[in-house]
Amino acid sequence: MEQWHPTSWQQKRALQQAIYPSAEALHQALEQLAELPPLVTSWEIESLKEQLAAAERGEAFLLQGGDCAENFSDCSSPIITNKLKILLQMSLLLIHGLNRRVIRVGRIAGQYAKPRSADTETRAGVTLPSYRGDLINGPEFDAQSRIPDPVRLLRGYGRAAMTLNFIRALSDCGFADLHHPEYWNLDFVQHSPQAAEYRRVVAELSSSLRFMESLIGGGNSELNRVRFFTSHEGLHLHYEQALTRKVPNRSGYYNLSTHLPWIGFRTTALNGAHVEYFRGIRNPVGVKLGTGLSSADIQALVERLNPKNESGKLILIHRFGSDAVGDELPRMLESVHRSGIHVLWVCDPMHGNTESTASGYKTRRFSKILSELEQSFDIHRQQGSILGGVHFELTGDDVTECIGGARGLDEAGLERAYKTQVDPRLNYEQALEMAMAIVRRSV
Ligand code: PEP
Ligand code: CO
Numbered sequence: 001m002e003q004w005h006p007t008s009w010q011q012k013r014a015l016q017q018a019i020y021p022s023a024e025a026l027h028q029a030l031e032q033l034a035e036l037p038p039l040v041t042s043w044e045i046e047s048l049k050e051q052l053a054a055a056e057r058g059e060a061f062l063l064q065g066g067d068c069a070e071n072f073s074d075c076s077s078p079i080i081t082n083k084l085k086i087l088l089q090m091s092l093l094l095i096h097g098l099n100r101r102v103i104r105v106g107r108i109a110g111q112y113a114k115p116r117s118a119d120t121e122t123r124a125g126v127t128l129p130s131y132r133g134d135l136i137n138g139p140e141f142d143a144q145s146r147i148p149d150p151v152r153l154l155r156g157y158g159r160a161a162m163t164l165n166f167i168r169a170l171s172d173c174g175f176a177d178l179h180h181p182e183y184w185n186l187d188f189v190q191h192s193p194q195a196a197e198y199r200r201v202v203a204e205l206s207s208s209l210r211f212m213e214s215l216i217g218g219g220n221s222e223l224n225r226v227r228f229f230t231s232h233e234g235l236h237l238h239y240e241q242a243l244t245r246k247v248p249n250r251s252g253y254y255n256l257s258t259h260l261p262w263i264g265f266r267t268t269a270l271n272g273a274h275v276e277y278f279r280g281i282r283n284p285v286g287v288k289l290g291t292g293l294s295s296a297d298i299q300a301l302v303e304r305l306n307p308k309n310e311s312g313k314l315i316l317i318h319r320f321g322s323d324a325v326g327d328e329l330p331r332m333l334e335s336v337h338r339s340g341i342h343v344l345w346v347c348d349p350m351h352g353n354t355e356s357t358a359s360g361y362k363t364r365r366f367s368k369i370l371s372e373l374e375q376s377f378d379i380h381r382q383q384g385s386i387l388g389g390v391h392f393e394l395t396g397d398d399v400t401e402c403i404g405g406a407r408g409l410d411e412a413g414l415e416r417a418y419k420t421q422v423d424p425r426l427n428y429e430q431a432l433e434m435a436m437a438i439v440r441r442s443v
Contacts, residue, residue, distance in 0.1 A: 004276075004279060004280030006253055008276055008280070009241070009276040010237075014237055014273035015274075016264075017238075018136045018148035018236070019148065020148050020149075021148070022150075028150070030239075038243065039109070039160055039164055039257050040164070042282070045284070048259045048260060049284045052313075053310075053312030055103060055389055056312060060388070061389055062102075062344065062346055062388055067420070068423035068424075069423075070163075072112075079397070080167065082395070082428070083106065083395060083396045087228070088226065090432065091226070092201060092202060092205060093201055093436055094439065097438070097442075098439060098442060105228075107231055108163060108228075108232075109160045109167065109258070110156070110232040110257055112133050112134045112156045113133040115264045115265075121141070126141075129146045129147070131146065133235075134159075136152060153239050156239070157239075164230065192432065231259060232258050233263070234258075235264060237277050243257035254282045255281045261286070268288070270300050270301055278305060286316075286346070287301065287314070287317065289317065289318050290318070290352060295334075298332060302314060302336055302339050302341040303339060303341060306343070309341055314341065314342065315346055316332075316343045317346045318347055319348040319352045321368075322372040325375050326375055326379070333383045334383070345388055346389040347377075347387055347390055349368075349373045353365065361415075361418060364401075364424050365404050366402055374437075377438075394425050395426070398427055399417045399420070401419070401425050405427075405433055
């Protein structure tokens with residue numbers, strides 16, 4: 001294998017990259033980025049890796065979730081806190097039901113770059129470059145907005161820093177105190193069909209917490225506080241490279257823009273630029289896997305991405321769709337098992353279940369999302385493997401983007417609050433209901 005360096009990906013084919021009108025302007029923005037301080041630390045990254053190793057052994061469970069694409073305009077207090085609240089609430093249900101620690105990882109503070117299936121978009125006879133996420137261009141359908149602008153890389157870094165700053169401040173104060181789950185209540189919780197079950201779980205957890213504290217003497221700061229980690233798709237390789245650094249007293253390079261970067265399904269080519277970049281960084285890395293990969297492909301991929309065969313290093317996020325998972329997953333588990341490489345298995349039941357309604361909304365059905373999850377738990381169990389986590393697109397807000405769930409949202413109801421610019425997310429109630437369903441299926 002050739003030597004790795006943060007720039008070695010540039011010798012390979014990079015799919016899904018923006019084409020900037022001025023190479024000089026791009027270069028200037030990247031030079032500035034490379035001078036700015038890191039967003040996360042190697043200590044946090046190593047701690048996450050240890051926790052992911054525990055999830056691999058079945059001692060912890062990964063809850064990864066957030067927007068398909070964050071928008072710069074979503075960098076606001078209510079949107080960030082609502083997202084943290086729903087992740088906290090789901091994690092409480094999971095801790096209680098699975099009796100395992102939960103590792104909370106947001107698709108947050110940097111989820112700004114999107115792969116697209118088409119390079120252009122046509123509306124009413126006008127064709128423009130596709131929107132590729134706020135890190136690259138603007139969503140508005142006009143020629144100016146769709147031109148990739150490198151200044152957005154600096155704005156994205158700034159938005160990620162502001163978001164993280166707020167998350168860290170909240171986690172350090174009462175917000176993330178396990179004694180006060182009432183701080184996480186979202187206004188509409190009392191009207192939700194899941195309210196009673198959620199309140200029961202909170203009451204039981206609070207009483208076990210009090211019991212444990214009286215047993216061990218109280219005031220244990222680990223119990224008082226919950227932690228959040230960040231993740232995003234490492235798609236824009238120039239951006240990722242600019243934040244890839246060496247740190248004192250540790251060997252190798254860390255991507256210090258996020259704790260857990262992942263490779264999207266469209267950029268998993270073994271000899272492509274993304275796999276090249278990801279194989280050399282010290283972070284734990286995720287990779288999305290779907291239909292169409294041969295056993296040889298998948299074995300080569302896991303060996304390339306976990307070259308030292310470390311635990312807690314490689315997260316395989318399968319996203320087949322509810323119709324295909326039954327055929328595809330058993331073969332994939334078998335191939336990876338044969339490779340002998342350590343991996344953490346996670347199910348993304350969102351991206352294989354996307355469809356469009358007659359009226360043109362991109363949506364997903366709650367029943368299909370749940371079905372893929374349930375099938376995945378069963379298949380892993382049958383094969384003696386562990387499904388150690390879940391990956392969702394969700395929001396803490398009351399949007400109407402996915403069909404179904406306890407409230408029976410139907411096609412006609414989508415238009416009330418359809419807000420996503422890219423993929424449809426579970427709303428607050430649907431996300432809670434999903435956490436309850438996971439608990440029912442996996443115990
Ligand atoms: C995503 O996670 O938003 C995404 C594009 O997923 P995938 O790479 O699995 O298609
Ligand atoms: Co998506």
